[in-house]
Amino acid sequence: MSTADTLPAQTLPLEEARLVESRTYPAPAGEWNVDASIYAAAEADPIAFWEDAARRLEWAEPWHTALEWEPPLTDPATGELSVPAARWFAGGRLNxxxxxxxxxxxxxxxxxxxxxxxxxxxxxxxxxxxxxxxxxxxxxxxxxxxxxxxxxxxxxxxxxxxxxxxxxxxxxxxxxxxxxxxxxxxxxxxxxxxxxxxxxxxxxxxxxxx
Missing domain, CATH: 3.40.50.980 (Rossmann fold)
Known part of the structure; x- marks a missing residue:
């Protein structure tokens, strides 16, 4: 751990103080998502939420399944977990x-x-x-x-x-x-x-x- 990890910026040597960023920048108002209902909809039904978002794009071929999910499984021989797999908008094709x-x-x-x-x-x-x-x-x-x-x-x-x-x-x-x-x-x-x-x-x- 260096002194930069423990001391406030104003007490650090000049060279190390330059490495510390203490300012914050609020997001522009236009980038704030002020509609709480959007978050609520995404939390209530994530798949339906993303299907609705995907419909705003142009698809050469529509998807047949919004989400194909393979959960991690335990190998009975080794006890190791398999890697989970998620495939969104299976069957769909766009450019x-x-x-x-x-x-x-x-x-x-x-x-x-x-x-x-x-x-x-x-x-x-x-x-x-x-x-x-x-x-x-x-x-x-x-x-x-x-x-x-x-x-x-x-x-x-x-x-x-x-x-x-x-x-x-x-x-x-x-x-x-x-x-x-x-x-x-x-x-x-x-x-x-x-x-x-x-x-x-x-x-x-x-x-x-x-």
């Missing part, structure tokens, strides 16, 4: 790109801003749903042109950019699986993840601002 982008365009919200981006050098961009849809479609076509298809793994080694979101959604659109690697990781860490996932493609940049 993340459809739900994050396309349905908003179809609803007439294409001109509304989907992403606000602020880069490290001070560059800013407001990306509308229509523009995001166009970029995702272009990236999806590029992926398919490189031979990427459903089930293929794509490692994304990028900083926080609009393009990072675009490539992730493009993978979802064509059924590929993306694995996002933190942009600060070393080349060795990236190599390990490429081998571990058996990725077919690496998407990266030639540099970034930190």
């Amino acid at each position: 993340v790109a459809e739900n994050c982008v396309d349905r908003h365009v179809r609803a007439g919200n294409g001109s509304k801003v989907a992403l606000h981006f602020e880069g490290e050098p001070g560059d800013r961009e407001a990306v509308t749903y229509e523009d995001l849809q166009r970029r995702v479609n272009q990236a999806a076509n590029a992926l398919e042109g490189l031979g990427i298809g459903p089930g293929d793994r794509v490692v994304v080694y990028l900083p926080v950019l609009v393009e990072t979101i675009v490539i992730a959604l493009a993978c979802a659109r064509i059924g590929a699986v993306h694995s996002l690697v933190f942009g600060g990781f070393s080349a060795e860490a990236v190599r390990f993840r490429l081998e571990d996932t058996r990725a077919k493609l690496l998407v990266t940049s030639d540099g970034q601002h930190r």
Whole structure:
């Protein structure tokens, strides 16, 4: 245990005091869920609550069972417990790109801003749903042109950019699986993840601002 664990921030040496965060930030009013009935409904019938929430999404195929639950069982030979398993919305199928982008365009919200981006050098961009849809479609076509298809793994080694979101959604659109690697990781860490996932493609940049 260090002195930082036992002393208040104002009595610590300067270097350690900088490690202590004592401020609090209340959530914006718009993010407060002030309707207590929502909590009551979720507590009274969790499955019905999440089914109702899921109906707000667009499904290519509806689910037949909201929750398939396998409780932990004791192995009579070893006495060990099995790992419990929960499968939500069994039988259902949806596309993340459809739900994050396309349905908003179809609803007439294409001109509304989907992403606000602020880069490290001070560059800013407001990306509308229509523009995001166009970029995702272009990236999806590029992926398919490189031979990427459903089930293929794509490692994304990028900083926080609009393009990072675009490539992730493009993978979802064509059924590929993306694995996002933190942009600060070393080349060795990236190599390990490429081998571990058996990725077919690496998407990266030639540099970034930190």
